Amino acid sequence: MEGTKTLVDTAVDQLIHMILEQKLQPGDKLPNEYELAKDLGIGRSTLREAIRRLVARNVLQVRQGSGTYVSEKHGVPEDPLGLTFLGKKNDPKLAVDLLNIRLMIEPEICADLAIHATASQLDQMRYYCNEVATKIQAGEDYSQADAHMHGYFAECSGNRVLKNLLPIITSSVHQSIFSTNDEHRQQSNLQHFRILESIVRRDAQSARYHMITHLNTSRESILPLLKQGKKSK
Amino acid sequence: MEGTKTLVDTAVDQLIHMILEQKLQPGDKLPNEYELAKDLGIGRSTLREAIRRLVARNVLQVRQGSGTYVSEKHGVPEDPLGLTFLGKKNDPKLAVDLLNIRLMIEPEICADLAIHATASQLDQMRYYCNEVATKIQAGEDYSQADAHMHGYFAECSGNRVLKNLLPIITSSVHQSIFSTNDEHRQQSNLQHFRILESIVRRDAQSARYHMITHLNTSRESILPLLKQGKKSK
Numbered sequence: 001m002e003g004t005k006t007l008v009d010t011a012v013d014q015l016i017h018m019i020l021e022q023k024l025q026p027g028d029k030l031p032n033e034y035e036l037a038k039d040l041g042i043g044r045s046t047l048r049e050a051i052r053r054l055v056a057r058n059v060l061q062v063r064q065g066s067g068t069y070v071s072e073k074h075g076v077p078e079d080p081l082g083l084t085f086l087g088k089k090n091d092p093k094l095a096v097d098l099l100n101i102r103l104m105i106e107p108e109i110c111a112d113l114a115i116h117a118t119a120s121q122l123d124q125m126r127y128y129c130n131e132v133a134t135k136i137q138a139g140e141d142y143s144q145a146d147a148h149m150h151g152y153f154a155e156c157s158g159n160r161v162l163k164n165l166l167p168i169i170t171s172s173v174h175q176s177i178f179s180t181n182d183e184h185r186q187q188s189n190l191q192h193f194r195i196l197e198s199i200v201r202r203d204a205q206s207a208r209y210h211m212i213t214h215l216n217t218s219r220e221s222i223l224p225l226l227k228q229g230k231k232s233k
Numbered sequence: 234m235e236g237t238k239t240l241v242d243t244a245v246d247q248l249i250h251m252i253l254e255q256k257l258q259p260g261d262k263l264p265n266e267y268e269l270a271k272d273l274g275i276g277r278s279t280l281r282e283a284i285r286r287l288v289a290r291n292v293l294q295v296r297q298g299s300g301t302y303v304s305e306k307h308g309v310p311e312d313p314l315g316l317t318f319l320g321k322k323n324d325p326k327l328a329v330d331l332l333n334i335r336l337m338i339e340p341e342i343c344a345d346l347a348i349h350a351t352a353s354q355l356d357q358m359r360y361y362c363n364e365v366a367t368k369i370q371a372g373e374d375y376s377q378a379d380a381h382m383h384g385y386f387a388e389c390s391g392n393r394v395l396k397n398l399l400p401i402i403t404s405s406v407h408q409s410i411f412s413t414n415d416e417h418r419q420q421s422n423l424q425h426f427r428i429l430e431s432i433v434r435r436d437a438q439s440a441r442y443h444m445i446t447h448l449n450t451s452r453e454s455i456l457p458l459l460k461q462g463k464k465s466k
């Protein structure tokens with residue numbers, strides 16, 4: 001299976017080429033199997049295998065009884081960074097590794113947003129911040145709303161790779177690992193609004209430093225777990 | 234295919250669980266199909282499909298006529314960030330997006346290495362730097378050696394997520410996009426050694442700044458292409 005290209009490898013390349021050339025968008029439907037095999041000049045079993053491969057990569061999506069579509073997931077496969085094999089979902093070492101990467105990336109995004117964010121982006125950021133706040137005040141799980149907010153920041157950066165990358169990193173930390181006491185939740189909430197207000201008043205340094213403070217608060221809440229882990233070994 | 238878990242989804246989870254529980258390492262062989270289907274209590278066609286899915290994710294590898302093995306690629310699938318759909322391989326906008334991310338990450342890695350790198354890691358870094366230098370002096374393509382060097386820096390950081398992530402980002406910029414004139418090559422070479430020497434003398438700030446200079450040199454060599462692209466549209 002290594003080295004030379006198989007028929008399926010070539011068919012995979014052909015399908016990707018077709019999606020790019022025809023500028024197919026997420027949700028667009030591909031021709032039926034018969035047409036597609038004929039167009040690409042390949043056998044139907046080869047085509048089927050190539051489609052399976054691209055479904056596994058989240059490039060395509062098969063809807064039973066309906067057909068094959070371009071996936072809404074923009075070709076970002078499941079567990080793209082292979083985190084499954086780096087540690088359990090609530091492994092504190094993995095959580096710290098992820099937060100260390102977020103600390104490299106997200107403060108810079110915030111500084112950039114303070115300079116470049118448009119008025120409508122600022123409105124949308126405020127909307128997401130308020131959503132998180134509502135969940136926190138209601139004592140509900142706010143992890144998904146929080147991921148939306150951080151993901152939206154990455155989206156506004158205009159860096160298309162970051163837009164795909166950041167959600168992978170933010171969603172990989174299992175919320176249960178954070179101290180979920182009320183003080184920590186209220187603090188997070190306050191920090192979100194400090195970041196937002198810094199961006200709104202176009203203060204790049206302040207936006208950067210408030211994001212550092214915010215992520216470092218989470219990081220420090222995990223560090224004691226890391227030490228416990230080491231002791232128990 | 235969405236919502237409820239299929240038999241194949243469950244089999245995928247079972248196989249991952251098995252790899253983690255038995256602490257199977259890259260290169261380790263799985264039991265044969267008959268044994269495995271019996272152990273997991275599933276049908277052989279379900280098992281086969283689950284294996285295909287995990288091959289697409291680079292978790293497993295099938296060697297024809299030999300068997301199924303744990304992949305050496307640590308479960309990092311092909312094109313994990315969906316870059317195929319963000320731009321052509323030599324798209325200058327994509328290259329700048331990638332370099333902007335590298336500028337957030339790699340200077341911090343270097344600063345950290347200046348503090349934490351072990352003597353044997355320093356030796357290995359020098360080995361990689363020399364390899365790149367040899368290629369450059371011989372006028373050969375040094376992109377792979379360069380990727381090895383940058384990847385090794387990430388490996389030494391001890392951050393297991395970075396170790397998987399950085400190679401994806403560094404190898405995604407098609408070398409052809411960089412000005413390949415001799416001056417640029419010699420400059421890169423000099424910068425590599427300045428980074429290395431800063432790390433060796435435990436000067437974190439200097440290591441950080443030399444990596445910024447190095448990546449920004451590449452970034453600036455691409456910016457003119459970006460402007461050309463905009464004009465021609």
